[in-house]
Amino acid sequence: MSMKATDHPSPTNRPPPERARAVSKRTHLLGVAIAVATLVELLAFAWLCAHGRESFVRAVTEPDTQSYVDFANSLLHVTDGPNESNRTAGYPLFLALCLLLGGRQWFYHVAIGLQLALNIALTAFFWKFLERLLGKLHPTITLLFSGVFFIGGLGTALQVLGDFQAGFLFAILLYVLLFERKAWSTFVGGAAAALLVLTRPSFLALPTVLLLCALLMRRTVWRIPATNLAAIAALSLVGVGLSLARDHQTKDARRTSFLVEHAGRIAYDKFRLGVREQDDQRVFRDEIGLYAGNVYDELTQTERNKYALLTLLRHVQREPQRFMVGWLRTLAKYTFVPLETALAVLTGGLYSSEARSWPRALLFVVFLPVWVLAMIPPLQDRTYLPHYLLSLLFMAWILGYSALCSGQGERMRFPLLFCMLPIAAVNLRSIAIASVTGGCGRLKPRPRLIR
Numbered sequence: 001m002s003m004k005a006t007d008h009p010s011p012t013n014r015p016p017p018e019r020a021r022a023v024s025k026r027t028h029l030l031g032v033a034i035a036v037a038t039l040v041e042l043l044a045f046a047w048l049c050a051h052g053r054e055s056f057v058r059a060v061t062e063p064d065t066q067s068y069v070d071f072a073n074s075l076l077h078v079t080d081g082p083n084e085s086n087r088t089a090g091y092p093l094f095l096a097l098c099l100l101l102g103g104r105q106w107f108y109h110v111a112i113g114l115q116l117a118l119n120i121a122l123t124a125f126f127w128k129f130l131e132r133l134l135g136k137l138h139p140t141i142t143l144l145f146s147g148v149f150f151i152g153g154l155g156t157a158l159q160v161l162g163d164f165q166a167g168f169l170f171a172i173l174l175y176v177l178l179f180e181r182k183a184w185s186t187f188v189g190g191a192a193a194a195l196l197v198l199t200r201p202s203f204l205a206l207p208t209v210l211l212l213c214a215l216l217m218r219r220t221v222w223r224i225p226a227t228n229l230a231a232i233a234a235l236s237l238v239g240v241g242l243s244l245a246r247d248h249q250t251k252d253a254r255r256t257s258f259l260v261e262h263a264g265r266i267a268y269d270k271f272r273l274g275v276r277e278q279d280d281q282r283v284f285r286d287e288i289g290l291y292a293g294n295v296y297d298e299l300t301q302t303e304r305n306k307y308a309l310l311t312l313l314r315h316v317q318r319e320p321q322r323f324m325v326g327w328l329r330t331l332a333k334y335t336f337v338p339l340e341t342a343l344a345v346l347t348g349g350l351y352s353s354e355a356r357s358w359p360r361a362l363l364f365v366v367f368l369p370v371w372v373l374a375m376i377p378p379l380q381d382r383t384y385l386p387h388y389l390l391s392l393l394f395m396a397w398i399l400g401y402s403a404l405c406s407g408q409g410e411r412m413r414f415p416l417l418f419c420m421l422p423i424a425a426v427n428l429r430s431i432a433i434a435s436v437t438g439g440c441g442r443l444k445p446r447p448r449l450i451r
Contacts, residue, residue: 029139030127037123037150041116044158044346049109051348057108059348065160072096088243090199091162108160115157115164122168123150126418129175133387133422134429141428145421148339148370155341156414162199163411169196170415176232177213178222186228190235197239202401204240207233209397216389260288263308266404267315287311331403335395336371337410338363373424380430384423391419 048056071087072095095111102110127146130137156164169192176189193210197203210233214224267284289296291314292307299307316323340363374391378384394416402412413420 026131026136026139029143030124033127033143033146034120034124038120041120041154044154044342045113045116047346048112048158053105053108055348059345060108060112060158060160062159062161068092068095068160068162072099076100088198088201090195090197091165094165095160111160112158116154118168119150119153119157119164122153122171125171125175126421129171129418130422130425132179134384134425137425137429138432141425141432144428145370145425148367149417149421151339151342152410152414152417155339155343155345156411158342158345159411161411163414166196166200166203167415167417169193169199171418173232174418177210177217177224181225181228186231187235189228190232193232193236194239194242197236197243201243202398204243205397205401206236207240209393210236212393213390216386216393219386222386260285260304260308263312267312284308284311327403330405331399334399334403334409334412335375336364336368337413338367339410341410370421370424373427374420376423376427378423378426378430380434381426384426387419388423391416391423394419 048059051059067087068091071089071092075089075092075096076099094114095107098107098111098114101107123146126149127142130142130145153164153167156167172192173189173196176185176192180186180189193206197206210229214226214229217223263284285296288304288307288311289299291311292299292303294303296304338360340360343359343363377388398416399412402408
């Protein structure tokens with residue numbers, strides 16, 4: 001009499017009662033984790049509120065915040081005329097909702113409260129993403145990296161800036177690219193891609209990066225069907241078009257464009273043409289005029305963009321070493337900076353990156369192994385090499401581009417946690433198995449992920 005496969009239960013073929021108990025245990029652990037995370041956020045929110053409205057606003061805002069708020073106000077009060085800042089509409093739309101709910105007096109509190117609630121949902125989403133991508137991890141590993149993700153989200157959610165929204169939308173897009181193939185989920189992924197472009201201009205190259213993602217995933221079970229890719233790319237192009245239209249609408253009022261302003265910021269950050277960034281923008285525009293042989297104000301927008309790039313390129317050619325050293329230093333900072341924003345906000349700005357105090361050094365030591373594990377190829381479990389390459393692609397794109405200007409810190413890395421932390425979890429699982437088996441053990445057989 002031959003034995004059936006079900007006569008010998010395996011971790012992937014358990015009898016229904018045992019499987020139900022395992023699922024119930026994981027669900028219970030997730031519920032406890034979410035409860036603890038919610039309590040932490042409630043305490044943080046209450047701590048900020050206890051110091052009064054002015055202290056609350058001062059703690060959660062940055063110099064860039066006011067431009068987002070002005071744009072949100074212009075969306076609600078069209079009679080005031082169009083907003084002249086270079087901000088895109090993604091995050092101001094969210095702030096406009098907060099203004100409707102909380103009014104001018106309390107909309108900062110509403111914005112932070114909504115972002116904290118979304119951080120709880122995003123943390124649970126990341127927990128499920130880990131389990132679906134990596135299988136049934138040991139609860140300690142799942143809890144550890146979900147906790148790291150929660151802390152990163154907490155620091156970003158405590159700021160009235162568009163970075164948390166960008167991370168939230170990027171997580172939805174990545175999940176749809178890897179797992180979802182239905183029409184409605186493809187539309188959701190495409191809508192997230194369009195809003196992502198409208199939230200952060202650094203994602204303007206998203207349609208091109210989506211093509212590279214499809215090439216990386218083409219020989220795996222995560223292969224992206226051409227129709228899904230085309231639909232998501234088309235919707236992301238809508239976001240690109242709206243973003244460029246916004247820049248074109250405001251360029252005359254600002255006497256410049258996003259390209260000229262960004263090239264000027266890079267020149268200031270890497271070459272320090274002026275004493276302040278405002279002076280540097282003026283100096284940079286004067287250089288554009290000299291290079292073009294005409295006064296800057298008399299140049300067309302096309303000529304301004306053209307000579308802005310040529311002027312920046314000339315600076316790079318004159319001092320290539322200075323440019324590369326500055327870029328690599330900022331890139332390393334964005335890659336390995338500790339999760340310190342939550343502490344900085346909750347201490348009312350007393351704890352800053354300039355302080356270089358012992359808490360910053362301690363946080364750096366605590367979180368450094370996480371970033372190192374995320375950078376190591378998963379050689380013991382090579383089925384995840386495509387995901388590792390995908391993670392490197394997003395890091396090279398987002399961090400590499402963002403490193404052209406400094407001063408942004410860990411908030412530029414937050415969207416990447418969704419693809420970096422699973423790699424760290426794979427490597428930690430391999431290390432744990434090797435430590436138990438003395439380096440001679442092998443991972444349990446997994447479904448074939450590479451064709």
